[in-house]
Amino acid sequence: MxxxxxxxxxxxxxxxxxxxxxxxxxxxxxxxxxxxxxxxxxxxxxxxxxxxxxxxxxxxxxxxxxxxxxxxxxxxxxxxxxxKAVKLSSTKLLPAVLLALPMLGIFLFVIYQTDWELVQNIQMEEGVASLASLLLDKYLLPFELASILLLGALVGALLLARPGEK
Amino acid sequence: MLLDYFHVLMMILVAGCFVPLILFFGKFLRPSKPYSEKLTTYECGEEPVGNAWIQFNLRFYSLAILFIIFEVEIALIFPVFLIYKDQVSASFSLGSVLLFGELIFFVGILILGLAYAWVKRDLDWIRSVRIQ
Amino acid sequence: MELHFYLTISACLFTLGTIAIFWRNNLIAILMGVELVLNASGLNFVAFSKYTSASLHGQIFALFIIVIAAAEAAVALALVLRFYQSSSSVDVETANKLRH
Amino acid sequence: MESLSIFLHNLTQQTLPLWIFVLLSIVLILFLITLPFAGFATYLERKVSADIQARIGPNRVGPYGLLQFIADGIKLILKEDIIPTASDKIFFRMAPMIVIIGSFSMFVIIPFAQKIVIADLNIGVLYILAMGSFVALGTIMGGWASNNKWSLLGGMRSAASVISYEIPAALALLNVILVSGSMSFGHIVDQQKFFNWNLFHNPFLFISFFIYFISALAEVNRTPFDIPEADSELVGGYHTEYSGMRFALFFLAEYADIFVICAVATAAFLGGWHVPFLNYENIAEGVQLPLQFIITLTKILVLFYVVMWLRWTLPRYRVDQLLGLCWKFLTPLSFLMVILTSMWMLCFGGRSFYGIIIGFFS
Missing domain, CATH: 1.20.120.1200 (NADH-ubiquinone/plastoquinone oxidoreductase chain 6, subunit NuoJ)
Incomplete structure (x- = not known):
């Protein structure tokens, strides 16, 4: 059931x-x-x-x-x-679908054919604290780089979204 | 763990069908005499003129940018703060000073971003137009 | 089996995202397609990390995907608005200044 | 912390399946705490405003006007519900639903007593912030769907002020996580026994309580921050086109949000059900739960009185002052508080102010 x-x-x-x-x-x-x-x-x-x-x-x-x-x-x-509703041009739909559907076919074929070696009894360390400690000792560098990435995105987007300057 | 989120799902379900239920039961009690004047949009009694979706200027968008960047920063700080207390209250080891340094580096960079927005006067709501 | 279920969903989201990117001529709809693609890959990461290695590395990758998607959406939409201001339409066809 | 459904399940020796108790606990909390409080709050609000303006306030319906909110509720149900033709039918109806779902689902994690909580999620604080963003989404949807210049502009302005005040509110709550080391409200409340309420844990947390309270007020569009209902500028903000019961649903969601803010403030800063001189070990088992429930409710009602008191004493902010206050004062201050609290935790090894003083004597 x-x-x-x-x-x-x-x-x-x-x-x-x-x-x-x-x-x-x-x-x-x-x-x-x-x-x-x-x-x-x-x-x-x-x-x-x-x-x-x-x-x-x-x-x-x-x-x-x-x-x-x-x-x-x-x-x-x-x-x-x-x-209200923009007219969607179906001219470009055909190539898009022709590209996407075979890709979907490949994905599904790969998913169902390969036998992924699965872990039998899954005991994940539950809880956010284990995620946090993993984030800060193994992935510390990407964590610090993320702040620089955010700073760059902030400055760039603010510059673009500032009205007035042409 | 899934049981807790089962409560959340049930709450969303109950809240979701709470609104249509009330409105449905009210339908029998409520008078419903719609005539065209009543159904026009309300413009302090004037005739509604033109289309409602007028042009905004960009200061709404710079506010949304600031919001999402700091929201992402807060989402990333959550894990650091979770383990900060256990690390710090254990012993005054080098590890806790390092963790403090990482935290200050992360928060300091984004305070720089806030300072940039402040200096460039993106935080003002009514922007004084700079006459070149 | 469980893993196949999650992988098929992320495969469908991925293909729908690519269809949106190639087909829609509205810039903001294309960006929505990009968001769908990023979400599909995030789901993949978390599903694989649970079923094939029972570890948390996939979840951290999904976190960083969300961070990068937020930064990318902020900058991309600022570009779209700046493009809208200069050519007062968000249609992809009008962006042909480099052509001639 | 055990959730209410498991507690009731064990109470009846597992005769009925658990999911019945899950639904029962949700309906119990919703219809015994949220709706009566939201109704009673309208009455309380008018009484307090009358008291501040030296008039009597509603005293016609029932003794001392206590049944006034039931009369208001019936009136709103009987009013005609107009959906303007030019509006977008689907999303006009969906906007109040999203707002109600957003504000009701925040009730899942509010701890009223040791065993009276719907579900103590271990991402509690993150869950509150996530559900808060649904309310902003419902505002924009309501403003856009009613196809009215004023409600769209009102919806955008109130969404702009709601999302910009979410940053200082989130940073203030982050301080609480820094101090208590866990996101679930059960742990946060358990660590505030006797004297170490988070409010007095260290001076910076004392300031971030006020930052949280102010920015949470602005997040719910309460005066002095209620831009959408600003009579001087916009007719009715984003709920201009709503009438009858749909309009009442927006207000029900607003009062439920105010209750959530006061409840989160008590659980995170004022020690939930812990009172300095009260030790729950030596109290009889039967009396514990009701006592904890009453203490939490009194703290929430005191904070609610302060919210209403502010409404009828302070003038309203202009939009640019409102956003200037947020981005130029509250956000930098809350960043500073985050840094200073982490510095305090580093130097004093995570002990609270009370802990240090006790350390001297013992």
Missing amino acids: IDFKTIVLIFFGALAVSSAVLVVFLRNIVYSAFSLIATFFSLAVLFIFLSAEFVAGVQVLIYVGGILILFLFALMLSQQLSQ
Whole structure:
């Protein structure tokens, strides 16, 4: 009998894929922005099922609370809202699909054919503290470089978004 | 661990169907006599003119940039702060001083970013137009 | 089996992201496709790290992917807005100043 | 910290399956604490504002006007609910739902007593910040969907002020994690026995309590920071087009948010259910839970009184002053507090001010 856990897992997996389809194929850009919420949130639920709760929290915090608001602000500022539904040119759809579907075929073939050597009984060290200590002793350099990357992104984006100078 | 998040899922479900339930039950009690004037958007009684989506200027966006960069920084600081207390209260070893140094380096770089935005007057809401 | 489930989802998200990048002519829709691709790779990292090595390295990679995606989205959308200001449209076709 | 559903499950010797108790604990907390408080808060607000302005306030409905909020609720349910034709139907209806989901799901981790919490997640503080961003999203969605110049501008302004005040609020809560070493509210409250409330742990945490309280107030759009309802500029902010019960849902979410802010402030800074001279070991088992619940609730109500007191005494901020205060004063100050608290923890080995004094004597 499929227990409740797998029902929820399959539901959020399907929600992620279907809202991603909506993001791509909806004509009104603001509708696709709002359906991005469903994608990001269902991905966070999938992270929780993969016992990565800190990554799920950061995913909701940054993607839903940050990047999506950034997209909505950009849509507001670039007057994208007044056009009710832009006509999507199907001329370029064919090459895009012709490229993407064989790629999907290759992915699925690789996923189902290769036998990944799986760890039998998975005992992950639960909890965020083990993630934190791993982050700070093995991945210390990328952690410090991330702050420099953020500084560069901040200065660059502020320079670009400063009105007035042509 | 999954049981806790089962509570969260149930809460989202209950809150999600709380709103339509209330609105649905209210539908029988509520009068519903919509006529066209009532359904126009409200503009202090005037005729609604033009389209609602007017042009904003960019200071909204520079605010959103500042927000997301500092939000990402806070998300990255969470793990450091989690293990800071156990490391520090153990003993006054070199490890705790190093951890403090890493923390100061990370936070200091981003305070530089805030100082840059402050000096370049990106933090002002009403920007005095610099007349070249 | 569990790992196959997560890998198929991230494969579908990845292909949908590439379709969005190649097909949509609205710059912001292309950036949404890029976000989908980044999310798909993040999911892959976490799924592999749980099922094939039961370690936390994949989660740290997913964290750094989210950090880089945020920085990239901030700069890319600033570019799009600056492009919108100069050519008052967010359509990819109008960005052909280098062509002639 | 045991969650309420497991506690009830064991109480009835595991006769019924657990998921019934999960739903029961959620419905219990929602309909016994959130909704009555949100309703009662409107009455309390009008009484306090009347008291401050030396008038009587509602005393017609029921004894001392206590049933006033029920009368308001019925009135709002009976009012007609208009959805403007020009508005975007789907998202006009979805905006209040997102706001309600955002603010109700923050109730999952609020610790009322030792065993009365819906679920003590071990990413508690991160969860509160993540769910806070849903409320900002609902505001933008509501403002955009009602296709009205004022509500869009109001939605954008209030979203701008909400997201910019999230940074100092998050940094102040980070100080609490720095001091208590864990993100889950259960551990944070357990470490504040007797005298070492986080408020008095060190002087910098004392300041970051006020930073958190001010920026959390601004995050909920309460005066002196309520730009969207600023009568002088925008008609009604992002909920201009909403009427009847949908309008009431926005206010229900606002009052639930205020309750969450006061509850998080008590749990993180004021020691949850710990009171200096009270040792819970030598209190009878049956009396412990209600006593803890009452102590937490009184602290929350005291903070709520301060929130309302501020509303009716301070004038409202202009938008540029509001954002200037956030980015030029609160954010640099909270960065400074983070650095100074970590320096204090380094020098004193993580002991609190009270711990050091005790160290001298023992």
